[in-house]
Amino acid sequence: MYRLHRASLIWHAVVWIALYIVTDSVGRAVSEAAGLEHSATAAALLVLAAVAVFYLHRHHRLQFYGVTPPAGSRWKPALYFVPLALMAVVQYGKGLDLSLDAVDVLLIVLLMTAVGFLEELIFRGFLYRAIRERSGVVRAVLISGITFGIGHIVNLLNGYTGTQQVLQIVLGIGIGVALALLFEMTGSILPGVVFHVLLNISGNLSVDDETRELYAASVIMVIAVAYAVWLWVRLRRGFGVQSSRLDGGVLEPEPADERRVVAVA
Secondary structure (H helix, E strand, O other): OHHHHHHOHHHHHHHHHHHHHHHHHHHHHHHHHHOOOOHHHHHHHHHHHHHHHHHHHHOOOOOOOOOOOOOHHHOOOOHHHHHHHHHHHHHHHHOEOOOOOHHHHHHHHHHHHHHHHHHHHHHHHHHHHHHHHHHOHHHHHHHHHHHHHHHHHHHHHHOOOHHHHHHHHHHHHHHHHHHHHHHHHHOOOHHHHHHHHHHHHHHHHEOOOHHHHHHHHHHHHHHHHHHHHHHHHHHHOOOOOOOOOOOOOEOOOOOOOOOOOOEOO
16 A cells, blocks of 8 residues: 555545545445444444554654644634534534433444544545645645535445535535645645534434424525634735745655655645
8 A cells, every 4th residue: 555655646536535435335335234233334434544554654654644732823713613512503403312321322322433534544645645746735625625526426326315425525625625725725624624523413412303404504604604714814914824925935854765756736
């Protein structure tokens, strides 16, 4: 895998996306066969997350892919991540799903922790970094965000209705763009990971009602778009840690043996 990383960051990201999808699909099939929803999926994805961290640590790529806390100086221009907190709790306005028992809740928390970390690492870490190095910030933000949103089409296999699927894709794109800009500003995927985990948990612990879901999605989308605009403006004024400007500058070099300077479009 690391040889692929050195040869092509794009294909490295694509392989990780495929690995994630396959692991998730196999986990779902095993969970269904075992008669305990989320059980095998949570276990499989937690193992994959641990493997990913070990892989990055071994090759000294944790910081390069943002698996480190953001510097304290980045909190203020990121509005102390308050918009993320607001989006994460909106879905509780739909009401809690009281049919869930303690085991259901535990499995949801475990699964969504793995999903949140892996999706942020893959889409904001691997994919965003790969596109950014080749094509610059703007294309990286748009392509990684759109890919993240469209990727939610796989939820059709999980029984989602057409309305729910459209909401997932649109929200995925909006949130994906905002989180990509946040990574560009802070150099860390961890705020996005925490948000992603909490958002997914709230979606699974709240009642399944399409009308309420539409209202919640609308509120989340408004916040996501407003936050993305704020982050973009701040980045244009040079508040990002990965480049001094969006219309020029350089990426921070990869550590150790892979130093290279890349123009930012």
